[in-house]
Structure formats: structure tokens, C-alpha cells
Amino acid sequence: MGINKLERGISFFGGAVALISAALFIPHLLKNTTITDTTKHVKGKACPAGYHLAASLCEKSQLTHPTYWLPQFLMILVLGLAIILFAFLRRRVGVIVAALLLGLASGTAGLMFLFLGGWLGIRAFRLQKYGDATFTGSSRRAREMGKERREGRSTAPRKTRSAKGTVATAKGSAPAPSKRYTPKKTARRR
Numbered sequence: 001m002g003i004n005k006l007e008r009g010i011s012f013f014g015g016a017v018a019l020i021s022a023a024l025f026i027p028h029l030l031k032n033t034t035i036t037d038t039t040k041h042v043k044g045k046a047c048p049a050g051y052h053l054a055a056s057l058c059e060k061s062q063l064t065h066p067t068y069w070l071p072q073f074l075m076i077l078v079l080g081l082a083i084i085l086f087a088f089l090r091r092r093v094g095v096i097v098a099a100l101l102l103g104l105a106s107g108t109a110g111l112m113f114l115f116l117g118g119w120l121g122i123r124a125f126r127l128q129k130y131g132d133a134t135f136t137g138s139s140r141r142a143r144e145m146g147k148e149r150r151e152g153r154s155t156a157p158r159k160t161r162s163a164k165g166t167v168a169t170a171k172g173s174a175p176a177p178s179k180r181y182t183p184k185k186t187a188r189r190r
Contacts, residue, residue: 002090004133007120011087011095014116018080018102021109025073029066075105096120 003011047058079102086094096117103114123133130141 003087003092003095003120007092007095007123008087008090010116011083011099011120014099014113015080015084015087017112018076018083022073022076022080025069025076028064028069029073032063032065076102079105092120092124096124 047053051058051060053059079098082098083095083102086092086098099113099117099120103110103112103117106113126135126138127133130138130145132138132141
């Protein structure tokens, strides 16, 4: 069963956020940029080699080439497009996998995508097990299933009639041997 309207809208929103965050990398892809690496300054000690003291932090500027940013840009772009494509095709599993991959690869910035993939995964589980993806509908169905299980139990095992006409109990009876896979028994010698 495909994703519903709410899940589809949230998936499109998540894909759009991914594409916007990929667009933030474009200035870094067009020219060399500098990034600043900072570490905490310990009082009474000098900054590590290559760092200088600036406002109680040790800073180091580093020149980066556009290829430094390319793999992360491509990953975010491809997975964002995958989320949008799978949402358009109404494929829940595709959206879940793409969102979880993007969330894991993006670190702290990808928490939104981890929540998206997890939320869709939980809804898929509820839909498969209870037939309803909503929290109220699945809990109502779980209560009904539990009540049916409790009422259907009896202390004595039920008796069933097999194909050969013999009566066997439902509990504890061994299955009939398969003609195809069970080897023939040899006659015992006296």
C-alpha cells in the first residue's frame, strides 16, 4: 500500500529541505573558500601549532578546493531527489531508506531526515500489523486482537479431522510425513 496524502506531503517537504541544503553548497563549488577550525583555549597554555588565539578560542583558517565539498553536495542532492521521486511514486520503502541514509550521512544536521524515516517506518509497521497507520486506530485494533485471543483460548485442545479421517488434537500432533522428502522405512529383521 502506498503512502497517504499526509506522508506524501511531509516527504515532499523533506526532499525540498534536502535540495535547499544542497544548494547551500553551490558557492563552495564555484571557487576556493576558507573554513575556520576552532578549538577551546585552555588558560595558561599556548594554542596548538598552526592555530592563533582569537576571542578565547584557538582558530585556524584553511583554504579548501571545490572538490572538497563535491561528495557531500552530490550525496545530499541525490538522496534529496530520491526522496522526492519515491514520494511522487508513492513508494514508502524508498522514502524510508533514502531519508535514513541522508540522516545518517549528514550527522547532526540530518536529524530531521532520521525522524522522517523512523516515523514512516513506524507507520508502515502499524499498517502491516494492524491495518491502520494512525496511533488511535492501531491501538484500538491491538485491543480488539488481544480480546479475541483471550476469548478464543480454551483449556482443552481442539480436535481436528485430518484428510485420512483420523482424529488428531491441534496441539502436540506431529505433521504427517511427506511422501516426497521422507525416506521409506526398511522392514525390521526378527
